[in-house]
Amino acid sequence: MNTPTLLLDGLPVPFSAGQTIMEAATAAGVFIPHLCHHPDFKPQGSCKLCTVKANGRYVSACTMPAKDGMEVENDSPDLNDKRRTLLQMLFVEGNHFCPSCEKSGDCLLQALAYELEMLTAHFAQFYPDRPVDASHPDVLLDFNRCILCELCVRASRDVDRKNVFALSGRGIGKHLIVNAESGRLADTGFSLADKAAHVCPVGVILAKRQGFLQPIGQRRYDRQPIAMQFASLPGSGGNGPEA
Amino acid sequence: MMANADFPLESASPIAGGVRRVALDPLSRVEGHGKVTLLLDDAGHVWQARLHIVEFRGFEKFIQGRPYWEVPVMVQRLCGICPVSHHLAAAKALDHVVGADELPPTAEKLRRLMHAGQILQSHALHFFHLSSPDLLFGFASDAARRNIVGIAAAHPEVARQGVLLRRFGQEIIRLTAGKRVHGTGAIPGGVNRALSPAERADLLAGIEQIIAWSRQAVQLVKRLHAADPELYDHFGTCRSSLLSIVGAGGVLDFYDGRLRARDADGRVLADAVHARDYAGLISEEVKSWSYMKFPFLSAIGPREGWYKVGPLARVQNCEAIATPMAEAERREFIAHGCGRIVHAPLAYHWARMIEMLHAAEAIEDLLHDDELSGSELRSSGARHHEGVGVIEAPRGTLIHHYRVGDDDLVTMCNLIVSTTHNNQPMNEAVRRVAQRYIDGQELTEGLLNHIEVAIRCFDPCLSCATHALGRMPLVIELLDASGRLVGRLAGAPDALSSGGGS
Incomplete structure (x- = not known):
């Protein structure tokens, strides 16, 4: 029996049964922009950055199973325009001050903004008031940068078995919370060794006193733009700093 | 002319016939935003001259609640000209917070x-x-040519050297x-890379x-x-005291040392003052017409205690320069003063x-x-809750002071930047020039540029000085005897506009 194959921007991409479009593309070294996807976790399709057109329909590449003969449009002006708009909305909803953020150069949101050539925030800034949680001795939570990807929620629940994080509220009021009576990270069983401490794709969950130790030029996305990293390391499928 | 404030010409006395107001706004070829206002009577005599810094920034406030390791990277955004000075002053203050009172030689040298x-x-x-x-062209020369492009045309080698030195x-x-611009090399306790x-x-x-x-x-x-x-x-x-840090052995040192103040005749007023004791040495006065504070030596008071900082203060405050060519030039400069302190802004x-x-x-x-290529880049020790960093920025003494809580967040920040120290000297220089060149004269762009020349001597960075967000152009306005705006010099130096005869 022939290996099932889909056409990704006209390129034949073989895949094995059960793989999603994202998994097939990643294995082939083709980058599909994404934020909430991480190869170590079950996909949830919430950020919509990985939206592709499969047989003419908009779908999330991270949740849609690949099908033999499927024609997938990924790197097109139409899709990249939509992705850029999603990024712009994420940037204005939080407080993303890259110039003084220790995650600069290692941040997936920033890397995607560069990749998709986001030149301005376009929308009016929300400037939300989100105090940081510095109560934990080893970890700082800077909620200003949360993009609601739920990777920490999934990691703490599914890997660490601690359920430290959750999303609360609805719609525009949705926000990341800490599962403690006080709402403070220090009052949970959270540890720097937890998986959840290392999956944040942006600068929310930070090991304290480590900021800026890595010189400019040696940070993850200083070396190569994100799409090229996928091309040079097919199969890596990374999302956070660990990948 | 007459004045009723502490400083002649700082505030105008009641005038029978009223005055007109000239505003130089924006000041050009300085960094940041400021303006000069002159009050003139009907005969064109100067009654008041002030340098106003009109923007407000607020870095001291919004750094509160941020983690301390973010500070050296964030506060350098005060300025695009000397961010390194803010970066290093903050890192030095936080060295003490992380207990790194002595850095590895590699880190300090880098x-x-x-x-x-x-x-x-x-x-x-x-x-x-x-x-x-x-x-090179003259203070009142053609304004269209009086810029770096004009220099490149008339003195190409000078312009080229300027560009390449900077590069x-x-x-x-x-x-x-x-x-x-705006790198991340210094971190609390050291640096993040070697050469x-x-x-x-x-x-x-x-x-x-x-x-x-x-x-x-x-x-x-x-x-x-x-x-x-x-x-x-x-x-x-204008005569004033001098302030700078001086390195070990009394040498000129931009990076580290103890504070020394001299009076206008060169007598040492205070010496070997540790950075952490800066608050006992200087105080700051606020005036309603400027966002820039007016610092003074506490022991002398605001009337007489103002001082100059920057190159003119440093070269005369030290006893030697540790490199031979510069030391020879320093001696020649001191000899030029014939035993007296040189106070001329153009010096x-x-x-x-x-x-x-x-x-x-x-x-x-x-x-x-x-040792610049060494591998020991950081040190640390017992934590402290407070740190003060002082450094000689290009424009003068720069002081950063932070308090940090047990949770690693900054609870207090005080920045006293170079240009702020020079606030009173710049105002005084403006008044001297206004009195000497503007008083009783028909105003021209070239005459008004004399005021800007005086301010430029101090190389002010007005954005830093007010920790303000935004551009730094400067404005000069002219009011008539009834307070009506009659002239305004804004933006480009040739933009003197007339609102009723200037």
């Missing part, structure tokens, strides 16, 4: 190199790009901080030329002084070029030092 690169590029920028048009300084910053032997060799290949050009720049300023000593020794001159340029030469020589010495 920071010193980064700072010398900063002094070199900033001094070159100021002298060649911002001030040389006034000095060399920026390259040192790039290699030590990761970027030419490789290859990087040092690349820089060393160009240093001889940089030193030679720096020497030529000193000679150029000396020729200007010699050509018109009356102007250079007296233009806007700032001379002192500034001596410092640029010293920075170039110091860079060469450091680049030969193998």
Whole structure:
């Protein structure tokens, strides 16, 4: 029996049964922009950055199973325009001050903004008031940068078995919370060794006193733009700093 | 003319016939945003002259609640000209917070190199790009030509050297901080990278030329002084105390040392004051018409205790410069004062070029030092809740003071930046020049540029001084005897607009 194959921007991409479009593309070294996807976790399709057109329909590449003969449009002006708009909305909803953020150069949101050539925030800034949680001795939570990807929620629940994080509220009021009576990270069983401490794709969950130790030029996305990293390391499928 | 405030011409006395107000707004070829206002009576006599800094920034407030390791990277955004100075002053303050009172030699030398690169590029920028048009063409020369483009046309070699000197300084910053502007090299307790032997060799290949050009720049300023000593020794001159840090053994040191203040005659008023005790040495006064505070030596008081900082103060506050060519030039400069302290604002340029030469020589010495390529980059020790960092920025003494809680967040920040120290001297220089050149005269762009020339001597960075967000243009406005706006100089130097006859 022939290996099932889909056409990704006209390129034949073989895949094995059960793989999603994202998994097939990643294995082939083709980058599909994404934020909430991480190869170590079950996909949830919430950020919509990985939206592709499969047989003419908009779908999330991270949740849609690949099908033999499927024609997938990924790197097109139409899709990249939509992705850029999603990024712009994420940037204005939080407080993303890259110039003084220790995650600069290692941040997936920033890397995607560069990749998709986001030149301005376009929308009016929300400037939300989100105090940081510095109560934990080893970890700082800077909620200003949360993009609601739920990777920490999934990691703490599914890997660490601690359920430290959750999303609360609805719609525009949705926000990341800490599962403690006080709402403070220090009052949970959270540890720097937890998986959840290392999956944040942006600068929310930070090991304290480590900021800026890595010189400019040696940070993850200083070396190569994100799409090229996928091309040079097919199969890596990374999302956070660990990948 | 008459005045009723502490300082002549700071505030106008009641005037029978009323006054008109001239505003120079924006000031040009300075960094940041400010304006000068003059109050003139019907005969054109000056009743009041003030330098206003009109923007407010608020870094001291919004750094509160941020983690301390973010501070050196964030606060350097105060400025795009001397971010390295803010970066290092903050790192030095936080060294104490993380218990790193002594850095590994590699870390300290890399920071010193980064700072010398900063002094070199900033001094070159100021002298060649911002001030040389006034000095080489004349204060009242054609405004259309009085800029770096005009210099490039008339004195191409001077313009070229200015650009390349600056580039060399920026390259040192790039290699030590990761970027030419707003890098991340210094971290609390040390640095995040060393220089490789290859990087040092690349820089060393160009240093001889940089030193030679720096020497030529000193000679150029000396020729200007010699050509018109009356102007250079007296233009806007105001006597005041001097303040700077002085390194071990009394040498000129931009990176570290203890605070020393001299009075206007050169007598030492305070010496070996540790940075952490700065609050006992100086106080700050607030005036309603400027966002920039007015610091003064606490022991003397606001009336007499104001002081100059920056190159003119440093070169006369130290006892020696540790590199031979700059030291020879310093001695010549001191000899020019004939045993008296030189207070002439235009002598700032001379002192500034001596410092640029010293920075170039110091860079060469450091680049030969193998410790720059060492591997021990950080140290730490017992935590403290408070730290003060002081450094000599290109424009003068820069003080950063932070308190940090047990949770690692900043709870208090106080920044006293170089230009703030020079607030009163700049105001006084403006008044001297207004009195000497503007009083009773028909106003012209060239005459008003004399005021800007006086301000430029101090190389003010008005954005830093108010920690303000935004641009730094300066405005001059002219009011008539009834307070009506009759003239306004804004934006480009040739933009003197008339609102009823100026």
